[in-house]
Amino acid sequence: MAFSSLEIDAHEVQGLAETFKRAEREAPLAIVRAIKRTGDMSKVRVVRALTKQTGLKRDVIVRAVKAKPAGMSYSLHSRGGNVHLKYFKARPTKKGVSAAPWNKRRIFAGTFIAHASGGGSMFGGQVFKRTGASRLPIEAQRSGLHIPKEMISGATAAEFLAAVRTILPVRLQHELARILGGAG
Structure with a gap:
C-alpha cells in the first residue's frame, strides 16, 4: 500500500511572517515617501500646465508655486495678485x-x-x-490674471488631479514592494 502526504512546515513560513511584521512597521514611512514623490512629480506637471494656461514664463510660475510636504499630506500653494x-x-x-x-x-x-x-x-x-x-x-x-486663481482652475487643476490619480497608486505599490523585498 502506497502512502503519501502533504505537509506544511511552520519554519518555512517564519521568514514571511517576519517580512509582514517589518512591512507593518515601515508602511507609514512608505506612504509618506510615495506621497512626497507623487507631490513632487505633480508640481512639475502643474508648473508646465500653468505656464501654458497663463502665458507667463516658467521661472515666474516656479517662483510663485511652492510645495509644502507635511507627513501624510502634500500641498501646492501660490500667492500673488493681479499680474x-x-x-x-x-x-x-x-x-x-x-x-x-x-x-x-x-x-x-x-x-x-x-x-x-x-x-x-x-x-x-x-x-x-x-x-x-x-x-x-x-x-x-x-x-x-491672478496665479492662485488660475492654479485651481482649468487645465492646471485637471492636470494635478490626473497626476495624483495615476502616479500615487504606482508609487505606493513601488514603496511597499521595497519593504517586502521586491515582491509585489
Missing part, C-alpha cells in the same frame, strides 16, 4: 502695448512702455497708461 502686463512678453506697437495674458496676444490701447533717454527701458519694461490729460500722472497696467 503686471510686463510679464506677458509686452512689446510696443503704434496703437498701444501688445501683451499675451492667458496666452492670447492682444493690444492694450493707449498704453506704453517707458523708455530712458539712452534707449533702454525704464522701470524694467513696465507698461503704463496716462490717467490724466497731461503727461503725468501715469499708472502701471495689470492683466487681470
Whole structure:
C-alpha cells in the first residue's frame, strides 16, 4: 500500500511572517515617501500646465508655486495678485502695448512702455497708461490674471488631479514592494 502526504512546515513560513511584521512597521514611512514623490512629480506637471494656461514664463510660475510636504499630506500653494502686463512678453506697437495674458496676444490701447533717454527701458519694461490729460500722472497696467486663481482652475487643476490619480497608486505599490523585498 502506497502512502503519501502533504505537509506544511511552520519554519518555512517564519521568514514571511517576519517580512509582514517589518512591512507593518515601515508602511507609514512608505506612504509618506510615495506621497512626497507623487507631490513632487505633480508640481512639475502643474508648473508646465500653468505656464501654458497663463502665458507667463516658467521661472515666474516656479517662483510663485511652492510645495509644502507635511507627513501624510502634500500641498501646492501660490500667492500673488493681479499680474503686471510686463510679464506677458509686452512689446510696443503704434496703437498701444501688445501683451499675451492667458496666452492670447492682444493690444492694450493707449498704453506704453517707458523708455530712458539712452534707449533702454525704464522701470524694467513696465507698461503704463496716462490717467490724466497731461503727461503725468501715469499708472502701471495689470492683466487681470491672478496665479492662485488660475492654479485651481482649468487645465492646471485637471492636470494635478490626473497626476495624483495615476502616479500615487504606482508609487505606493513601488514603496511597499521595497519593504517586502521586491515582491509585489
